[in-house]
Amino acid sequence: MNAPYPSSGAGSLDRPLHRIFGFSSFRPNQEQIVRALMAGRDVFAVMPTGGGKSLCYQLPAVLMPGTALVVSPLISLMKDQVDAARANGIRAAFLNSSLDFADQSAVLRSLQSADLDLLYVAPERFALDQFRELLTGCRISMAVIDEAHCISEWGHDFRPDYLSLSSLVELLPDVPVAAFTATATRKVQQDIVERLRLRDPFMLRASFDRPNLFYEVRFKEPGEAQLVSLLQGFAGQSGIIYRTSRKSVNDTAAMLQKRGIRALPYHAGLGDTERKRNQEAFIRDEVEIIVATVAFGMGIDKSNVRFVIHADLPKSVESYYQETGRAGRDGENARCIMLFSHADIPKVRFFIDAMQDEQERCRALDALSKVVAFASSTVCRRRMLLEHFDEALPVENCGTCDVCQGLHEVTDCTRQAQMVLSTIVRTDSRFGATHLVDILLGSKNQKIMEFGHDRLKVYGIGKGHDKKFWRRLIDDLIARKAVGRSEGLYPMLYLLEGGARILRGEERVEMVRIKEKKGKTAAAVRGGLDALSEADKQLFEQLRTLRKRLADEQGVPPYVIFSDKTLVELSDLQPSTPEEMLAISGIGEVKLARYATPFLEAIARHKAG
Template identity: 55%
Template sequence: MLNTLKKVFGFESFRPNQEAIIKNILEKRDVFAVMPTGGGKSLCYQLPARIMKGTAVVISPLISLMKDQVDAAIENGISAAFLNSSLSPQEMSGIYQQLKSNDLELLYIAPERFAMPSFLETLKTIPISLFAIDEAHCVSEWGHDFRPDYLSLCNITQTFPHIPVSAFTATATPNVQEDIITKIGLRSPYIIRASFNRQNLFYQVKSKTGIESQIVDFLKEHEDEPGIIYRSTRDSVFRLTEFLVDQGISVLPYHAGLSPEERKRNQEAFSRDRVTVIVATIAFGMGIDKSNVRFVIHADLPKNIEGYYQETGRAGRDGERADCLLLFGRQDIPKIRFFIDQMPNENERSISMEKLYKSVKYASHNVCRRRQLLEYFGETYTEENCGACDICAGNIEKVDITVDAQIVMSAMSRTGQYFGIRHIIDIVVGADTKRIRELQHNEIKTYGAGKHKEKKHWQFIIDELLAQEAIAQDGGQYPVLIMTNKGTEILYGREKIEGLKREEIKKKPKAFKVSGFQPYDEVLFDKLRVLRKGLAEEHKVPPYIIFSDMTLHQMCIYYPSTLDEMITISGVGETKLERYGTDFTKEIRAHLDKNPDISIPERSPSDLTVNRPQQKVKESTIEKTYEFFNEGLSVKEIAKARNLASSTITGHLESLIRDGRVAEIDRLIDPAKRNTIEEMFFALKTWNTGPIVEYSKGTVSYDDARLVRAYIQRKTI
């Protein structure tokens, strides 16, 4: 297990719970795992898929995520593919052939495909190592994202009685957990409920004042950092996107009203770092595996805590620090209640209202955000101060608000408890409105009793009364304020009430650190990001699939300038060392040459020798490719024989051409086409392959351009 972890994935140790889950899968036992987003679920089935005989079948509703997952697996040297409606008949046929030939270690499918009788018959004819069900909460009607397609999985253990089944989710409450296990029919599963505590996330709630200016101010603090802004409606997505574009921010929209092509295009632009910010409804994100999202903003109140937790969980999946900002205004509550009231099923309405109430409680209570989230999922948080939320990091002062609370509740009582927040505040501050005059509320005793303080203060008083359940909101789209028994005791002076006044922090505190985080060379990091993006464009994958930000940060701390040193960096496995090691060590050496005063920290001998058997991996793997080439095999034939991607073999041949060991490339590319590509390089005055492919309108592949580039460069030495 540990050998595969390092060789394939480039990691020295498992994250919490991964090892136990993998051991049970390897022992062919069913597993149920609740793990937070970014907790490393995919490795729990990808690593066994590499070790076990047969094909691991992963069932996931996230069609848009499948390609990225498969690309990431292939980059790690795992033979993987997906089957979904985005493929052409020819592509599907090729994957079925791979499946029947036992050439796939990992296959991703959507739940509706599993329901097809013909596909089930195909699965029965091939060796299957395991089934992994991702987003397993979708099978439960008690969950926040029930999908009827998932009900076809209820027969999986009966249809394949000897194959281990693992179910993974990030958001199941204990009740939903029991429902999932029962519905899927897991057999005495090994159960893991990992901690929901995402230590690297900073949670913050701010009152909505001017939403657009608040978001722009936040983005200025996170310049050039990728992030997601969630809005509740398509119209608000459109308006905010237009506004941010006018502010010069690199941003695109995403919602269900866009065409599938535009949604795919916008999501890909975000995944591949071509655009910095995406403004979206909750339709976005289920299919995003981008590891370096540095912030998530909820510009509207989430309908439930499960959705909020999952959406914030898309930040900081690489383990680095990330921000989660919620802009809360009570005007969002009636909008959500309106949609809840349209639900025909009374039980469904009741569950949704309870979930909304808990979402409001989270946003309005001045209690540690982390503690509230963890308690929702049945987890006790024992720390007094988490240090990574606005409550724990801000300045909080307890103040007696009894008198002001009595003023508010007196206004409510004297108007019959028939009015909402805005009207009650208008009465208290003595506003001269047409409605107040018509209702003669300017004549009641409490009118103007609070005119010496701003409306913002009285909003704070009402928020505290609501949060501490001294008053409540009653009614549908336009709720009114009513008093509870506790409120009555306060109004008549039989009980006191305190409020928590806090100063809203402007920036994340410097004290907020992630365990193990170290300062890194930011200049080198920017250079490596540019290199990573260029390689990602060539290989047609998102940059984070090449290397995560965390892996780049390690490179910018330890400056690995040789392949022996590079293999010791977390996230660098053998296949990635083959493909990218030379490019990154070259960039790092150039940076060190320009900055001779850089002090490189020492690492323990065990860090530097852990992979000694693989020291010459790049040299030896090129030799194997050279042997096959001399036997007359084509690039595709060598790739198949070596179980590597064609782009990897092309990389080996590039090195061999530059070294002069492959002198002629006529076998690799037609001479006439080679001459045309040579002319393009000279005409465009670039060594980048992207412009060549674009200029040729797709008639020249990246691999063709790389081979010709190496050939030209060898001739000019």
């Protein structure tokens, strides 16, 4: 990485930082990037979600003459990005296929007349000769590529449309080009820099650590009860539930709706209108939960997501990191929970095995093995995530994952494993997991009686544990290749050599178990809000209602007005004048002029009440 870019000699940036964004200081690395761009230097920056990368190009876009072009991959997010910029007084617009001809023409006229600080465009726009020619006659201050990992075939979300961006340095030879991504291994980083042909770029690789995120893996239980129980701890808070298939997304969303939980589905199989409507309902706090495939979320600006639940196995550690990164973007605490079952592995393998390209298949298998290792391990989750991105955790215990908080314990289950294996042998390897567990628990169901399995020596010997324990143990035995499972509608279990060694006492079986801690979830995600008094929490809810009303009136998401972090500070400090309000983080001069009166009036009513 380069030596730090000088933070002096080009004038103080503190004044415009506070005037535009309402921040009294930069977050780590932001000022170095801003100064590099203002000095005309190319930039490559890996910054975690929530690290404030948009400020890194929005601030110089305002201060430098001309228009900054920002390449953004998802059309559906551009309007929200523009709304957020305009809320800070930045002259911003977007250009994509969602606009009709008249609106596109108006945006292009604004570009040509230098009336824009920022213009968000889709990557495919650069494949159009007409657009490229138009740019040569405009004053462009810089070109910014967001989600730059999309240009790398080694990245987790490669997009062919991004390949046209490799000609940016020729198209705009006299302006800096900046590439930003939240997730990139060093191999992907090198590929991005080479493909974009960045010229001696200022390189910054920020820490991948997100201290405000709590990482947790729970063993997935069949049925609806586990997920519903989890969501009870997040009542009234925004969250994302990721599922692998469109069907599971639809089924989960419908199940939650039936239970009175405000949830909507999101996946590529929905019509454009419904998909956009559902996303906007979530972003505007009209529903609390979005149930989605990974088609949802890249670059999402919603800052108050308090939890992300992976109800199925993610496809890679990079995907997991990026998807969990959508939580806690406002800096407040958030929780990331993965529901893991070894039974999910064959489902992922089915799709991988269908891949035609050998290299792609090998990469997918390697990615799957790393995700399984992450989920199965009793090593600090944060340490494993950081090591994946070639970063070391500077402390022994992160304190903010299930492993470091001692929520897991390793138990010797060799004897119980031998019970399972013996049951398979005594039933001639002709039955599936459900029937074997019924034998161990001493069930008197009809199938047990018909086969005479109530007379087996192993019948009822597993009553010391519940059905959930035995199913987990069987999953573990399949994963460690002690037990095989046949193909077909009714798969049967049979011993492998590893199972024979366990039966002979030549190998031990250890299983990770969760030590449940009741009543912890809600407090763990509330962050600064949890520190408020009960009276101040009431004010927070009143301000949140006011924010929602103003947002609806203006047709923007609530976070565009103020983040949850700003509302917490307002509820805590309770300013009574515009000058006091200006000292709150996230309130700049433009937002003060727009919103000081209604918020100060609400605070005054609370104090008087």
